[in-house]
Amino acid sequence: MIHLPDSSSYVRGRETLARSQVLQRSWPFVLDLCVAGIGLACFYGVVLLARYWFGHPMPEITISLSPRALPRYAFYSIVRIWLAYALSLFFAIAYGYTAAYNRRVEALMIAGLDILQSIPVLSFLPGVMLAMVALFPTRQLGVEMGAILLIFTGQVWNMAFSFYSSLKSIPRELREAATIYRFSPWQRLFELELPYAAIGLVWNSMVSVAGGWFFLMACEMFVLGPRDFRLPGLGSYLQTAASTGNASAITWGLVTMIAIIVATDQLLWRPVIAWSNKFKFEQGETSSRVHSPLLHLFQHSRGLRTLRQHTIQPIAESIYQRLADNRRRIAATVAPVSEATRRNRERWNAILRILVLILVVAGVLYAAFHALSLLRVVRRSEVVEILKGAFATFLRVNTALLLASAWTIPAGVAIGFHPRLARIAQPLAQIAASVPATALFPVVLLALIRIGGGLGTGSILLMMLGTQWYILFNVIAGAMAIPTDLREVAALFHFTTVQRWKTLILPGIFPYLITGLVTASGGAWNASIIAEYFRLKNQTLQTVGLGAVISAATDSGKFQILLLATIVMAAMVVTINRLVWRPLYRLAETRYKVGA
């Protein structure tokens, strides 16, 4: 093992330290003012929200198209997203933790994750909405909770999976260090498990929040039979604007949307990524880092530091002390338990566990049976309809994937091979990609109708709108990962274009392409629910497809059809994953991995 002299990095560390001290001395007041301002803004937001939620129940919400109403709508949408995200984060951590540490339920929970990830969330919309409206006293609050719950189900699974796999991959010696130095589960969580999982959680959070916008736009305005559930927000604003064909309102809405996304990226994700850099589990310093002035501000604010010293630290200290005392007491009082009592206790535990298991199984069976009995009233013609729709949607999803690949692969490879092009194209593509496709649907549909295209082909375009970016970004990453010397070999031996693509580029990007296609395929299935059936200007556009069946059943309140169609869609997605994507993935992992 060769160690380069580490003095250079050490000097660098000193230097930045000195600079930060200058900053600390000259500007702390300004920094504190900023922080205080942010704090006040948060407080006002909470008040505003409380007034809206617990105020008078609003029976029918009319969406104002005035640009002046936009900040308020945007604010409501943002709050929904973040409440759902907070819920997802806690749930993901609890789920991942339980799955990683309970052998008994691990396999079941991970299989569950796999299936829950593939179920089209949007088909739960009606059920969840109705349940929530029934549960909560004011109707508005119920609809609100329904929306949050839906976004939650859309974004939680990948986070849970990320946390679980991080826990599973913690190096053995770190775990042993935590055990031998008697860390309590609490200390282990905060000093080992959460830090180790931090980076994965941050990246998955970004993906999840982007997905959250997708669903929020769809469920802010939604019709169930005669009932019209509407939430004041950016999504409903855009849909209303599109329905009335108000071009300036559409523009205002889209500009706001993009502004929110750029702001979230700059004010939130960048600081968080810069901060999470310290959790990188690697030895040695990395050269490329994300920098964030905002993080700098927070880290060097004296006011924040004093606040932390007087609130969080004492609380944490007392927790650690109590945990240590508890353990000592237990160690002191625990007399060696006799073999007989221990066995007795074990027996009771086993009986209890079996009882709980029986109860859970009975409950699940009961509910499942009732759900299935709903299906008895489904007529044969409806089943045929569903199967026909499934086939049509299957074709449509794959056409969308093919069309998307057709332009993203050459474009992605070009961007990946030319750093100068990448510098211009990548940020643009990132912004384009982060605008939720559902926000664009009404606008694009309006344009389609003007041109005279039907929804049959239009829905393919809509699916592509949401999913092509996954392929593009993965292809760019793959092209960048192809080693330069391999490209030089191709140039040196004058490979023809066909040969270059066949022997170098396609195999090189293959693993990345598969990753992109898997994500895109899942997204396209989900998007079909909104893409194949759309209400615009009091008319309903629809085409043959499984998504259309689901949406239509939602509209007319035919739950049996909704259930059957959802089952069919989930089954198809899971089957395709198992039969097509997983073997391809394995092939990519084994054969087409560049480097060892």
Added chain:
Amino acid sequence: MQQVIIRAEQVEKYYAQPSENRIQVISPTDLSISEGEIVALLGPSGSGKSTLLRMLTGLSTPSAGQVYWHEKPVANAEVNVAIVFQSFALFPWLTVLENVEAPLKARGLEPAERRKRALKMLDTVGLDGFQAAYPKELSGGMRQRVGFARALVVEPEVLFMDEPFSALDVLTAENLRSELLELWQNKTIPTRAIFIVTHNIEEAVLLADRIIVLGRNPGHVRTDFKVALAHPRDRKAAAFTQLVDYIYKVLTQPEAKPPALPLTPEGKPVRDQRQMHYQMLPHARPGGIAGLLEILLDHNGKDDIYRLADDLAFEIDDLLPIVDAAQLLGFLKVTEGDAAITPTGAEYANSEILRQKELFRIAAVENVLLLRQIVRAVEAKSDKSVPEEFFHDMLDEQFSEEETLRQLETAINWGRYAELFDFDASRRRFIQPEKQENDSTPASEVGA
């Protein structure tokens, strides 16, 4: 007699297999650590050194037997030990100071007291002024100093070390070793015993008051003796080199008497790996074997393995598999730590590449059961191909899952080199090698 702190009584470790066999990692072993001694545990890789260490610390529970801490079963005792890890096992997101404070935090110490003790310990190990740094800013040696500070700050009665210096370069390791010895001898630290796992023989002889040598398949104690040399020890002294030589002989000698075999709870004897069906293939590459033989030939066909490792700047762990492989193929004979080349071995080393392959092919089919079986199976099948799974299942009876995979990997490597068979990696099948009309394999295809 010094007071015994930790005592292991007939501890063993095994993994149950679905069949009646079980894989014995460590056979029943007695071992104790007493006050005032540094114990070094030596052994080749796969002898269960680390497993034994983890059982003694209570990190891992023995499959049978009991570990006592001051004569109380370790599960019911407040064990006061610390471990220094090979990979340092520092938390990269905590500063040096926070890393050292973490164990004290777990014990519920006041923040002020915690900081005072941690700073004092950092001072002791020579890390004064580095408390605010993150581990990734430090060099390997500095990181291991943090590892020592974290271990010593809890004032452990027994300090365990799992190959603490093997990830460091030679000079840094030497430096840290002597500093540790100084702390121990001056009683700067309240530690009452040190237990170090290592595969470096000189390191063991430099540090230890007592050396235990493990053998493998399954792990067992070969020898356990006291080192009577006075500190500081001189590597050049005759007594020192004699001891090192003796340990080398123990490590390389075919065992005179195998240890008694334990019985399973049902009274069936556990099968010893050496009496099992398949030999354990050493994980060496054909190129490495050829290289070793050529060097030996330059040394007049015979040399001391210890001196050879030293000349080549090899760790004994890296050299032994190659020696074992050459011995298995009949190219080499090892007696009392000396390796002597056989006539076939000499011919192999002197031949050009195609003849080498031929000699290797003959030796492999003659001496290695697994390779012989694969060749016959491929020939017997009408489609000339056999799935890997078939051999996997047979090896599985005898080796752990991990070892089975490594055995297959080595077999594939050897078989491909000797052109005994080929392996289709995408279908996971053994197939017949493609015969060329004029057998002229380009030299570049040879595994190195």
